[in-house]
Amino acid sequence: MPDLHVNGALRSHDAEPDTPLLWVLREQLGLTGTKYGCGIAQCGACTVHIDGAPVRSCAVPVSALRPGQKITTIEGLSPDGGHALQKAWVQLDVPQCGYCQSGMLMAAAALLKDKPRPTDAEIDAAITNICRCGTYNRVREGIKLAAGITTRTAAVEVIHLQRGQA
Numbered sequence: 001m002p003d004l005h006v007n008g009a010l011r012s013h014d015a016e017p018d019t020p021l022l023w024v025l026r027e028q029l030g031l032t033g034t035k036y037g038c039g040i041a042q043c044g045a046c047t048v049h050i051d052g053a054p055v056r057s058c059a060v061p062v063s064a065l066r067p068g069q070k071i072t073t074i075e076g077l078s079p080d081g082g083h084a085l086q087k088a089w090v091q092l093d094v095p096q097c098g099y100c101q102s103g104m105l106m107a108a109a110a111l112l113k114d115k116p117r118p119t120d121a122e123i124d125a126a127i128t129n130i131c132r133c134g135t136y137n138r139v140r141e142g143i144k145l146a147a148g149i150t151t152r153t154a155a156v157e158v159i160h161l162q163r164g165q166a
Helices: 021-028 084-092 101-114 120-126 136-147 152-163
Strands: 004-006 009-011 047-050 053-056 070-072
Touching: 047 101, 053 101, 084 101, 084 136, 084 152, 101 120, 101 136, 120 136, 136 152
Parallel strands: 004 070
Antiparallel strands: 004 009, 047 053, 047 070
């Protein structure tokens, strides 16, 4: 198999052509931030970027990748945790169990790249990932905070209002 361009480096693997990218990333390259959720591209836990676009890696066989395509995983989003979304997630305590959050962050990063100041409707349309803990309101506020649409104080107030903790 050809090398994969992952997080800015060429990485070798010996997977069968029909192996989903998710399993190559996790099992062969040791990039375990990308999670397995459903295996049918519905939940979004396995979201990575291929050439900047969010893709559900469980449904992409490595044979479908073209030489030179750039893959970015959650580990490559910002190795030091300095991405605006990662900072917003921490400030607003977005995750509960956290299992889906790497996929959420990757979907949100792609959204902000294309729409730096998204509306609620644009956020809802772009973030189709499933969170079994139901942190959707905090995800939305985290995206707005990272985009500079709201302040941390305003985002926290919205979250408390939504929880009925006014």
